[in-house]
Amino acid sequence: MHQLTIAEIIRGLRDKQFSSVELTSHYLERIQQLDNQFNSFITVTSEQALKEAAAADARLAQGDAPALCGVPVAHKDIFCTNGVRTSCGSKMLDNFVPPYDATVIDNFQRAGAISLGKTNMDEFAMGSSNETSFYGAVKNPWNVERIPGGSSGGSAAAVAALLAPGATATDTGGSIRQPAAMTGTTGLKPTYGRVSRWGMIAFASSLDQGGPITRTAEDATLMLSVMASPDAKDSTCLDRPVQDYTAHLNDSIAGLKIGVPSEYFGEGLDSEVGARVQDALKEYEKLGAELVEISLPHSKLAVPAYYVIAPAEASANLSRFDGVRYGYRCENPADLRDLYMRSRGEGFGEEVKRRILVGSYALSAGYYDAYYNKAQQVRRLIKQDFVDAFDKVDVIMGPTAPNPAFKLGEKNADPVAMYLEDIYTIATNLAGLPGMSIPCGFAHGLPVGLQIIGNYLDEARMLNVAHQFQQASDWHQQTAPAAE
Amino acid sequence: MEWEVVIGLEVHVQLATQSKIFSGASTAFGAAPNTQACAVDLAMPGTLPVPNEEAFRFAVMFGLAMNAEIGKRSVFERKNYFYPDLPKGYQTTQLEQPIVGEGQIEIHLEDGSSKTVRLHHAHLEEDAGKSLHEDFHGMSGIDLNRAGTPLIEIVSEPDMRSAAEAVAYLKKIHSIVTYLGISDGDMSQGSLRCDANVSVRLKGEEELGTRTEIKNLNSFRFIEKAIKVEAQRQIDLIEDGGKVVQETRLYDADKNETRSMRSKEVANDYRYFPCPDLLPVVLSDEYIEQVRGDLPELPDAKCARFEKEYGLSAYDADQLTQERSTANYFEQVAAKSGEAKLAANWVMGELAALLNREEKSIEQSPVNAEHLAGLIARIKDGTISSKIAKQVFEAMANGDGDADTVIEAKGLKQVSDTGAIEKLVDDVIAASSAQVENYRNADPDKRPKMMGFFVGQIMKASKGQANPQMINKVLKEKLDALL
Numbered sequence: 016m017h018q019l020t021i022a023e024i025i026r027g028l029r030d031k032q033f034s035s036v037e038l039t040s041h042y043l044e045r046i047q048q049l050d051n052q053f054n055s056f057i058t059v060t061s062e063q064a065l066k067e068a069a070a071a072d073a074r075l076a077q078g079d080a081p082a083l084c085g086v087p088v089a090h091k092d093i094f095c096t097n098g099v100r101t102s103c104g105s106k107m108l109d110n111f112v113p114p115y116d117a118t119v120i121d122n123f124q125r126a127g128a129i130s131l132g133k134t135n136m137d138e139f140a141m142g143s144s145n146e147t148s149f150y151g152a153v154k155n156p157w158n159v160e161r162i163p164g165g166s167s168g169g170s171a172a173a174v175a176a177l178l179a180p181g182a183t184a185t186d187t188g189g190s191i192r193q194p195a196a197m198t199g200t201t202g203l204k205p206t207y208g209r210v211s212r213w214g215m216i217a218f219a220s221s222l223d224q225g226g227p228i229t230r231t232a233e234d235a236t237l238m239l240s241v242m243a244s245p246d247a248k249d250s251t252c253l254d255r256p257v258q259d260y261t262a263h264l265n266d267s268i269a270g271l272k273i274g275v276p277s278e279y280f281g282e283g284l285d286s287e288v289g290a291r292v293q294d295a296l297k298e299y300e301k302l303g304a305e306l307v308e309i310s311l312p313h314s315k316l317a318v319p320a321y322y323v324i325a326p327a328e329a330s331a332n333l334s335r336f337d338g339v340r341y342g343y344r345c346e347n348p349a350d351l352r353d354l355y356m357r358s359r360g361e362g363f364g365e366e367v368k369r370r371i372l373v374g375s376y377a378l379s380a381g382y383y384d385a386y387y388n389k390a391q392q393v394r395r396l397i398k399q400d401f402v403d404a405f406d407k408v409d410v411i412m413g414p415t416a417p418n419p420a421f422k423l424g425e426k427n428a429d430p431v432a433m434y435l436e437d438i439y440t441i442a443t444n445l446a447g448l449p450g451m452s453i454p455c456g457f458a459h460g461l462p463v464g465l466q467i468i469g470n471y472l473d474e475a476r477m478l479n480v481a482h483q484f485q486q487a488s489d490w491h492q493q494t495a496p497a498a499e
Numbered sequence: 500m501e502w503e504v505v506i507g508l509e510v511h512v513q514l515a516t517q518s519k520i521f522s523g524a525s526t527a528f529g530a531a532p533n534t535q536a537c538a539v540d541l542a543m544p545g546t547l548p549v550p551n552e553e554a555f556r557f558a559v560m561f562g563l564a565m566n567a568e569i570g571k572r573s574v575f576e577r578k579n580y581f582y583p584d585l586p587k588g589y590q591t592t593q594l595e596q597p598i599v600g601e602g603q604i605e606i607h608l609e610d611g612s613s614k615t616v617r618l619h620h621a622h623l624e625e626d627a628g629k630s631l632h633e634d635f636h637g638m639s640g641i642d643l644n645r646a647g648t649p650l651i652e653i654v655s656e657p658d659m660r661s662a663a664e665a666v667a668y669l670k671k672i673h674s675i676v677t678y679l680g681i682s683d684g685d686m687s688q689g690s691l692r693c694d695a696n697v698s699v700r701l702k703g704e705e706e707l708g709t710r711t712e713i714k715n716l717n718s719f720r721f722i723e724k725a726i727k728v729e730a731q732r733q734i735d736l737i738e739d740g741g742k743v744v745q746e747t748r749l750y751d752a753d754k755n756e757t758r759s760m761r762s763k764e765v766a767n768d769y770r771y772f773p774c775p776d777l778l779p780v781v782l783s784d785e786y787i788e789q790v791r792g793d794l795p796e797l798p799d800a801k802c803a804r805f806e807k808e809y810g811l812s813a814y815d816a817d818q819l820t821q822e823r824s825t826a827n828y829f830e831q832v833a834a835k836s837g838e839a840k841l842a843a844n845w846v847m848g849e850l851a852a853l854l855n856r857e858e859k860s861i862e863q864s865p866v867n868a869e870h871l872a873g874l875i876a877r878i879k880d881g882t883i884s885s886k887i888a889k890q891v892f893e894a895m896a897n898g899d900g901d902a903d904t905v906i907e908a909k910g911l912k913q914v915s916d917t918g919a920i921e922k923l924v925d926d927v928i929a930a931s932s933a934q935v936e937n938y939r940n941a942d943p944d945k946r947p948k949m950m951g952f953f954v955g956q957i958m959k960a961s962k963g964q965a966n967p968q969m970i971n972k973v974l975k976e977k978l979d980a981l982l
Binding site for chain 2: 094095101103108111113114115117212213214215216217219220221247248249250251327328330331333334335336337339340341342351355375378379380383387
């Protein structure tokens, strides 16, 4: 049953091949039996899931079933869940139980989906390997010695290990696409503002965007259709109706113009990864698409600009964690200063502290123009690169990440090497564009991701392009050995 | 050496919106601690701000009333600092692109002169909560009811040269915001608070002296006293060879002194940057014109109209228009009594004295506009004299009913009956043979003055109720007949 895609589950539930309670129990059992190898969940909400599944079965029986009725999914532990601990992977929020649901959670509930629990993640979504979590590293189901990518490593690993057919995730600099690439799953980061950020704990507000991790593009379509919505509670959420993503899934892609940026195939790219991506591009040519060489000249500035803007925003976003109202508070504070210093010093991990320091520095008097302002100028140039490119092409393709999954601990001593793992994904966040990663083969025995970047609000085309590839290939159907 | 005091004010005005600037929680004053703070106000993880449109409208109204530029594109920034009553660890405020730009207003001084004070800018921001240090042994309590209440911070240029000018400026701001109805202006509840930047320099000097900032002044009286005492402190310091240190100071009303708030010099770096949770707010010309069209009559326009329409002096018109409620009260009295000048005198005289004595606002006045108008009507038609009217007014203030009821009940009606007046006059003349004799023998020029004695006696005999004009007329006839 765990081999089923979301699309198949929806059909199976409606055809009464199995009930939601059966399906949910099956996933809960798998999580219990297998997840000690992967550590992909922080919290499993068995009781609540079974209750929701029973209610879903009743609705299915009555023929009153919304889109995802009875479908179990997992949620990244960054989305606030009413009454269920929401830790954001941090000791700081280990005791935090929100009294409200994120809009994303609310959308899934209204669509009848079942929540299996909350998935592991890098602390406050800061990381590319899921090693910064207070709850321990997540292991890659393809090789448990290796990282699953981050920060949505728990969601990616859970889907790759078939512990959930789909999971929510968030992407600030690649945190959906890079783990999807590392685990052979399909991950989609929508256009900035397409998915509400209400109740999604902020890392870098101008970059953060929620999206799904699934096994197929078709499932991503089903998940995104539920996740995306206008939201009056988020001023940056787009006030535009959500497209019918399924309507164009099966459109032909003959004549599609695919931009291939030369900058994404240069130094630093693993040759086997590069080869798999080239294979995928050839496959697209076979499907009738045309490859167009393009240039995104400011690409090399994306990582430095990002590592100014994201930490700057984070430094303010994380100020609220002060031990005063909720979350971790140190024992016996001597005075206010001690309360702040020890609560934050003890509650935050090393990477979070590093980014708060970097961000505070970049915003300081005397450095603001040199760092923050300059980074914002670079951000505009990067955006303009894409705007120019989309005058000529329909989508842009390249590798999602320069390397396949590396070993746990391998890059911990070198933050910059870790930051470079997001070299191809970061620019789309800076530009606010949608991006996807889909499996396109293996390098060194590990999954490789093909990145598809779409134009603003062109998710439907991006999904169509991904789905057509998956109709012609079976990379997405490969399952991790440990998932068996 | 002649010193000049230079003052600039930063005034914080709480806007009277129903809900907070970035959340739906109520802004009402006086609720139990933390009962008007929602998840957004508490800065719970994942919560986001949504701007309150009303706060923008109020700020635009204020800008237009100040003849200021309106920021058609305004940007919220984060001002970062840690304090327990600042839940997010930053205050959402405006810096580079405020909602209101440069402007200017005219202030009126007690000597009748006027002066223009320039506005540097005014910006929208959120208020912080309150830290409560009493009632919690060895700890502090935090009340977040006020957190997120919309404020406009109004920053003047350093254009004021005395404490009196600063107070006049502040009164003008108070008058404008209450006229506009964008704030209740209640200083005792903190709806209007003021920080004063004070420096001194030798008269004629171009360069500004080093300034200090006196924080959180919340009454007109304290502002005046604080500025005076701080300016004198700086003058004494310099004259003794010392130097003014740029710092924040606190005014202690009990000791009437200012003192340094921080023991050591800490340069605050607030690390401002544009708030990524809020988009720039862009206002169209149509919107601004629509707000302009809805503006009520403002104090200066009302003052000019009062002079013209009611024939009041500039001073009277200014006094009556400082508070919208006073102006409204006056206009009701004037309309109902048909006697604008008398209405003005009564509102600024007896009524103001009464309210002052009872520490009441004009809205709480024990004598309403209709009753005062009724009283004035009785003065006008000769039913009572001005002197008796004061007695009637006191009775109305005590709740004895309207003027006619009081006059009737106390029998205060003026005696205008010729026969009665003649009798009073005859009686006094008969009882004052010596004075009559003097009158007869006096130089004719001196006689009118000598009538005062007789009038006084007659009024006394009538308990003040005899019509003075008639007394004069009858008395003169009768005395002249004796010549």
